[in-house]
Amino acid sequence: MLIHPLVVHFPIALWLTSTFFDVVGWRRKDPAARQSAYWLVGLGLVAAAASIALGWVDLLAVERQGVGTGLLIRHRTHSLLAYAATAVYLGNFVWRWRSGNRPAPGLLAVSVAGSLLIAAAAFLGGAMRDVM
Numbered sequence: 001m002l003i004h005p006l007v008v009h010f011p012i013a014l015w016l017t018s019t020f021f022d023v024v025g026w027r028r029k030d031p032a033a034r035q036s037a038y039w040l041v042g043l044g045l046v047a048a049a050a051s052i053a054l055g056w057v058d059l060l061a062v063e064r065q066g067v068g069t070g071l072l073i074r075h076r077t078h079s080l081l082a083y084a085a086t087a088v089y090l091g092n093f094v095w096r097w098r099s100g101n102r103p104a105p106g107l108l109a110v111s112v113a114g115s116l117l118i119a120a121a122a123f124l125g126g127a128m129r130d131v132m
Contacts, residue, residue: 002062004055005125011051012122014044015089019115026108037111038101041093048086055079078124085117 018040025033059075092110099107 002058004051004058007047007054008051008122008125010047011044011086012118014040014047015085015118016115018044019111022108022111026103026105029103034101034103038093038096041089041096044089045086045093048082048089052082052086074124074128078121078128081117081121081124085114085121088114088117 018037021033021037021040024030025037063072088110092107092114095104095107095110
């Protein structure tokens with residue numbers, strides 16, 4: 001049984017929700033929304049670390065079973081997007097931590113960019129079930 005497909009939903013949901021709170025915090029100047037976004041990004045990073053580790057474990061198990069090349073090629077593209085999103089959200093978290101989580105238009109842009117990357121990775125991840 002593959003565990004990775006069960007846990008990938010957590011960083012996706014946490015990060016997309018953090019972007020929602022970033023937009024709310026930016027529009028309403030609400031510090032509680034910014035604080036919520038900060039914690040959601042951090043929790044998403046923890047969930048992403050678990051998802052990545054379990055993904056490698058699952059991938060090694062599937063390779064031993066002789067998985068086809070189509071899945072591996074599609075997974076490579078998907079994983080690059082997911083790693084890029086993780087890097088963006090790590091930068092997002094560090095920016096928030098170093099700046100005291102003060103509002104900044106650049107931070108909102110980074111949050112939206114991260115949400116676009118993770119949404120694309122989620123779409124491709126769901127489409128991988130067709131290859132399997």
